Structure formats: structure tokens, C-alpha cells
Amino acid sequence: MPLSSVRRSATLAAVTAVALLSASGCADPAGPGRGDGPDAARGTPAGGNAHPSSTRARTDTGTATPNRLTGQRLDWKACPAPADSQGGGTAPSPLPGGTAWQCATMKAPLDYAKPGGATIDIDLIRAPARDTKRRIGSLVFNFGGPGGSGITGLPAFAKDYEKLRSRYDLVSFDPRGVGQSDGVKCENARQLDAYFAQDATPATPAQERAYTKSLKEFAAACEKNSGRILPYVGTANAARDMELMRQVLGDEKLHYFGISYGTELGGVYAHLYPKSVGRAVFDAVVDPTQNAEQGSLGQAKGFQLALDNFEKDCVARGSACRLPGTTPQQIQSFIVKLLDRIQQKPIAGIGNRQLTGTQATNGVAQALYSKDFWPYLEQGLDEADGGSGALLLALSDSMNGRDQDGRYSNLQAANVAVNCADSKERYTLAQTKAKLPEFRKASPVFGDFLGWGLLSCSHWPVKGEWSTPAVSAPGSAPILIVGNTGDPATPYAGARAMAKALGKGVGVELTYHGQGHGSYDSGDPCVQKAVNGYLLDGKVPAAGTVCS
Numbered sequence: 043m044p045l046s047s048v049r050r051s052a053t054l055a056a057v058t059a060v061a062l063l064s065a066s067g068c069a070d071p072a073g074p075g076r077g078d079g080p081d082a083a084r085g086t087p088a089g090g091n092a093h094p095s096s097t098r099a100r101t102d103t104g105t106a107t108p109n110r111l112t113g114q115r116l117d118w119k120a121c122p123a124p125a126d127s128q129g130g131g132t133a134p135s136p137l138p139g140g141t142a143w144q145c146a147t148m149k150a151p152l153d154y155a156k157p158g159g160a161t162i163d164i165d166l167i168r169a170p171a172r173d174t175k176r177r178i179g180s181l182v183f184n185f186g187g188p189g190g191s192g193i194t195g196l197p198a199f200a201k202d203y204e205k206l207r208s209r210y211d212l213v214s215f216d217p218r219g220v221g222q223s224d225g226v227k228c229e230n231a232r233q234l235d236a237y238f239a240q241d242a243t244p245a246t247p248a249q250e251r252a253y254t255k256s257l258k259e260f261a262a263a264c265e266k267n268s269g270r271i272l273p274y275v276g277t278a279n280a281a282r283d284m285e286l287m288r289q290v291l292g293d294e295k296l297h298y299f300g301i302s303y304g305t306e307l308g309g310v311y312a313h314l315y316p317k318s319v320g321r322a323v324f325d326a327v328v329d330p331t332q333n334a335e336q337g338s339l340g341q342a343k344g345f346q347l348a349l350d351n352f353e354k355d356c357v358a359r360g361s362a363c364r365l366p367g368t369t370p371q372q373i374q375s376f377i378v379k380l381l382d383r384i385q386q387k388p389i390a391g392i393g394n395r396q397l398t399g400t401q402a403t404n405g406v407a408q409a410l411y412s413k414d415f416w417p418y419l420e421q422g423l424d425e426a427d428g429g430s431g432a433l434l435l436a437l438s439d440s441m442n443g444r445d446q447d448g449r450y451s452n453l454q455a456a457n458v459a460v461n462c463a464d465s466k467e468r469y470t471l472a473q474t475k476a477k478l479p480e481f482r483k484a485s486p487v488f489g490d491f492l493g494w495g496l497l498s499c500s501h502w503p504v505k506g507e508w509s510t511p512a513v514s515a516p517g518s519a520p521i522l523i524v525g526n527t528g529d530p531a532t533p534y535a536g537a538r539a540m541a542k543a544l545g546k547g548v549g550v551e552l553t554y555h556g557q558g559h560g561s562y563d564s565g566d567p568c569v570q571k572a573v574n575g576y577l578l579d580g581k582v583p584a585a586g587t588v589c590s
Contacts, residue, residue: 106157107150107151107154107157107282107285107286107289108157108158111149111150111151111157111161111286111290112286112289112290114148114149114290116146116147116148116166116290116291117146117147118144118145118146118168119144119145119146120133120142120143120144120145121133121134121142121143121144121145121167121193122145124191124193124194124221125221125222126449126450126451127191127221127222127225127227127451127452128191128193128194128216128221128222128225128451129191129194129221129443129445129451129453130445130449130451131194134167134197134200135197137169137200137204137207138204139172141169141170141172143167143168143169143197144167144168144169144170145165145166145167145168145193146165146166146168147163147164147165147166148163148164148166148215148283148286148287148290149161149162149163149164150162150164150218150282150283150286151282152270152271152274153273153274154279154282162218162223162224162271162274163222163223163224164215164216164217164218164223164283164287165193165215165216165221165222165223166193166213166214166215166287167192167193167196167197167213167214167215168180168211168212168213168214169196169200169207169211169212170211171207171208171209171210171211172207172208173208173209176208176209177209177210177211178209178210178297178321178578179210179211179291179293179294179295179297179320180210180211180213180288180291180293180297181206181210181211181212181213181297181298181299181577182213182214182215182284182287182288182296182297182298182299183195183196183203183212183213183214183298183299183300183301183304184214184215184217184298184299184300184301184303184304184307184308185199185214185301185302185304186300186301186302186303186304186326187220187302187303187453187456187457187460188217188220188277188303188307188456188457188460188461189220189443189452189453189454189455189456189457189460190220190303190453191216191220191221191451191453192214192215192216192217192221193214193215193216193221193222194221195214196212196213196214199563200212202562202563202565203299205570205574205578206299206574206577206578208578209578210297210577211291213287213291215283215287217275217280217283217307217456217460218271218274218275218279218280218283219268219271219272219274219275219456219459219460220452220456221451221452221456224271225452225455225456226264226267226268226271226272226275226452226455226456226459227264227267227268227452227455228260228263228264228267228268228455228458229259229260229263229455231444231448231449231450233263234442234444234450234454235395235444235448236256237256237260238400238401238404238438238442238444238454239395239396239398239400239401240252240253240256240398240400241253241385241398241399241400242400242491242494242495243385243399243400243490243491243494244494250471253494253497254471254497254500254501257497257498257500257501258501260458261501261502261503262501262503264455264458264459264502264503265503268455268459269503271459272459272463272503272504273463273504274463275456275459275460275463276460276463276464276506276507277306277307277310277460277463277464277511278310278314278507278511280307280460281307281310281311281314281315282314284296284298284307284311285311285314285315285318288318293320294320295318295319295320295321295519296311296315296318296319296320296322297320297321297322297577298311298319298320298321298322298323299322299323299325299577300322300323300324300325301324301325301326301560301562302325302326302328302531302532302559302560303328304324305324305325305326305327305328305523305532305540306328306330306511306513308322308324308521309324309328309330309511309513309515309540309543309544310511310512310513312513312515312518312521312544312548313511313512313513313514313515316515316516316517316518317517317518319515319518319519319521320519321519321576321577321580322519322521322522323521323522323524323562323573323576323577324521324522324523324524324537324540325524325560325561325562325573326524326526326529326531326532326559326560326561327523327524327525327532327536327537327540328532328536328540329532329533329535329536329539329540330510330511330513330536330539330540330543331510331539331543332510332536332539333465333467333509333510334461334465334467334496334499335467335469335477335496338481338492338493338495338496339480339481339484339492340533340535340536341488341492341530341531341533342481342484342485342488342489342492342493343484343485343533344529344530344531344532344533345407345410345485345487345488345492345530345531346484346485346486346487346488346489347528347530347533348410348528348529348530348557348558349374349377349406349410349485349487349488349530350370350374351528351557352410352416352419352420353370353373353374353377354370355416356370356373356420357369357370357373363420364420364421364423364424365377365420365423365424374486374487376423376427377406377423377487378486378487380402380423380426380427381399381402381403381406381487382399384397384398384399384402384426384431385398385399385400385402386399388431389426389429389430389431390429390430390431390432391431391432391435392432392435392436395435396431397426397431397432397434397435397438400491401431401434401435401438402426402431402434402435402438403487403488403491404437404438404441404442404491405422405433405434405435405436405437405438405441406419406422406423406434406437406487407441407488407530408437408438408440408441409422409437410530410558411530411531411558411559412558412559413556413557413558414558415437418433418437419437421433422434422437442454458498458499458502461498461499462498462499462502462504462506463504463506463507464506464507464508464511465499465506465507465508465509466505466506466507466508466509467496467499467506467509468499468500468502468506469496469497469499469500470500471497471500473496474493474494474496474497477493477496478490478493478494480493481493513540513543513544514543514544514545515544515545515548516545516548518544518545518548519548520547520548520549520550520576520582521544521548521549521550522550522552522572522573522576522582522583523537523540523541523544523549523550523551523552524537524552524554524561524562524569524572524573525537525538525551525552525553525554525561526554526555526556526557526558526559526560526561526564527553527554527555527556528555528556528557528558529558529559529560530558530559531559532559534553537551537553538551550582550583550585551585551586551587552569552572552583552587552588552589553586553587553588553589554566554568554569554588554589554590555588555589555590561589566589568589568590569589572587572589
């Protein structure tokens, strides 16, 4: 369900929210202009594919990718407008100086256990480096999700990484099962509207039956429409695709910037190919030691912390805050009662659509991904109290990949498909209900939703690969691990766990005392100096560096 899909998800959708808010007439001209995005992917080398590496890609199965794939030459062309599955919109605007974006398609084995068999197309995008004489190579980005399109993500966040383009081709891609890389297809738009609006926190046997029925129908639709790809969309295969990508781009090492779920993908890559790791940064870090239940419980605590901080900020602003209450506890009580009221009786949304309790909570969660969106959250809650749910519905739509015309990207379909291909856990209804008290204790606002979300993979047609991913990477180059103490979606403790799991001398931890999902895109000069210093000049910051 929606909030459960927030697990390891990023805020690429936050950028979409700005457009949705404006389209619905909800945007406050005095509000924030952008959202910080945790899912970012960047560039490939200009002309990097002209000299394919002679090294053969190795995998954990001991198979080698055929020369017909490692030696392929990419046909870079002007990028078209993104497809609906990627989020739609217009073709990316030229970069500073007039440089045009370039797109290409790479072929990869569908099944790496059968490397000479069927192939899958992987869509790539790049922004060539400005200084070709000092060019280091490609810097590959994954903005997270899983399910976020790098083809739309990289241009959306390009200005934040323009300094890195001085010496890198910025490259991103749609991972397998995402966007145009054989994107997973499940239900149609009409069905998805009902799916995301339904009661995701059932309180009666009849509601439980309806909820589990919808999960079964969703999984069945995914199998019917994308059964061929579902067994092969897991993170390990996406990591193998990155190793093939490194060779096709002509890079000796993979230089990488992973955000949110992109940190898990990067950790799996480092485990499989430690000697291929170049300069790498993990920002908004997933805890690789947690299984699905632990990760969801951690998110319940993380989103609750972010909401607590929002409430404290509201109190500190006194009468300037629109919400009722003079203490954080009073404001939270107002939010809980408001959401309960909407749960019992939906309110007016956008057009003929209503705002349900599930969508309202989803909208609150979306706004907590970035402190820049706190004004929207305050406005949305205030308007919902007055009977207008348009703003919260627009925020919820953005998280679910729905545009103002009712079209969906495959963000959530891919999110569920990748998570279920990875995770072995298949929780029963009884097991899920037994765990709800702990989730409710962790968060009175988000606990129920994230607890019930444990059922997301229960009816999935494909078995999962692991309980937790292996990320130990002995022999790897140092990987800079950036953790944000106020991160709701990937709580701060995950950074330390990742650094430890990567192994001694590999994970180098940096702490940022901030708010929102991710650190580099916050604009904090301390964080950006450390990250840029490593990626551009190879200067590894001291372990334990703190930025405030």
C-alpha cells in the first residue's frame, strides 16, 4: 500500500508535487520552490563507450557477460520527452552553456545465470563533462526508490550536481523493471486510483478481507502483465547491470553516487565487485542489517521524528503557525484527530475525487521528506481541517506517481516488484496483526500504515532472495557514507550500520545534523565540500566528520 511503499523510497516525487500543487490551484506563492530529492542518478562519460573495457564482467555466480554485450557501442541521441512510465513531461532542457542531454539504450542479460540468452533494454541518460582534459570518467547516479526513474531524476536535480560535471560525465539510468527499462506493469489508472484510496489500516474483519483481496488482485495483475520480468528485477541483478554499464562506458572503475535505496544498490555492487569500486558516495543511507519488518519499524520511528520536529518548529513560530496548539503534543493531537476524522468520512479533494484517510496520511509523509515542504504540510493540514483536501491529495498523488491528468508512472509497481524480489519475508495476516502494537507505539500517526504494509509481498508470485543484503566489500576503495540525523525515510542509524557492514577501511562515515531525506541536496556547504573533495580530488574526509 502507499505508505508501505515509502519504505526505502525517495523524494523524486517531491519535484512532481510542485507541479501537481500548482495544477490543482493549491500552491502558496510564498511556499517552497523545490523539494530535496533522495533519488538521484547521474551521468556517463562523454564518448566513454568508444573504448569498451576489455575486462569481462564477473558475477557472484561465476558466469561472464558475453563480449557481444560488454563490447556494445551505445548510440547516444537527443533525449525525447519522458514516457508516462517515467513520469511524463517534456524533453529535458539544455544544461548551462547549452549542452544537450544524451540518451541511449544498453542491452543486458535478462537472466545473468544464462548470460547468452534473452536480453533486456536498460535506458541511460548522460550530461557530458565540461572539462574534457581533466575528465575523470562517468559518475553514475541512482536516486532511490526502488522504482525511481533516473531518466527523469537526473535532469530534475542536475543543477545540484553541476559542480561535479566539471570532471565527470553525469550518468543515470532506469534500473530493470523501472520506467522504460522493461518497466513493470500492474493495474490500470482507474484500478490504481481505487487501490491508493482504499483503507490501508483495516479495523474490522470485512475491511481486512477487502484489503487482502486488493493486495491479491494487485499481485495477480503484476504477474499477468509483467510475469516475464518479475523474477529478474531484484537489486543484485541491477548491480550486475551497473558492472556491465561500467565496461560499456569504458571506465576502469565505477564512480557512483547512490541516494536512499541507491545506497543499498551501491552496497550490493561493492559486495559483488569490490575491486571495481572507484570513488563512491552513499547519501540517505539504508540500513543493510535490517529485514523488511525492522526497516518498516525504523521508518515509523523516522517519520514520527520528522513530524515531531515539524510540530516543534510550528510551536516556535507562535501565531505565525496556522495549526491549533501551543505545544508539540497539542499539534500532534490535532493531526491525529484530523486524520481519524478523514478516515471515517473522506473530504473534498481535487475535482470529483475525495481525500481518504490513507491518502491524507500518505500526503503528510510526502511533505516530511524535505523541510522545504513543511509550509505545504502546514497549509494542507489547515485546509483539510476546513474541509478541503486538495493539497494533501496532490502530495499523496506525487508519492504514488500520479500526474494531474490521472496518468501513473510505474514508480509504485516497480517499488513493490523490486522489494518483493529482494525480501524473503512473506507475512501472514495473523503475524501482521500481532506486530501492530509495536508499530503503533513507534508512531501514533504512521505506525498502523507501515505495520499493515508488511503484507505487501504476501501474495507476490516470485520468491525473494534475502532477508538482508550482503554488502561487505573487502578490498574496495573507500566509500563515503553520509547520514542525516533528521532523515525520516532512512533513519540516521542506517549510516553507521552501512559503514560497519561494508568493512574496516571501506565505509567512512560523515554526519549531517539536518532535516529531510538526504544531505548533499540540502545545500549544506560542509557536506558539499566533503563530498566534492572526495569525488573531484580524491580527498577522503576523516571518519566521524560532523556537519551542522
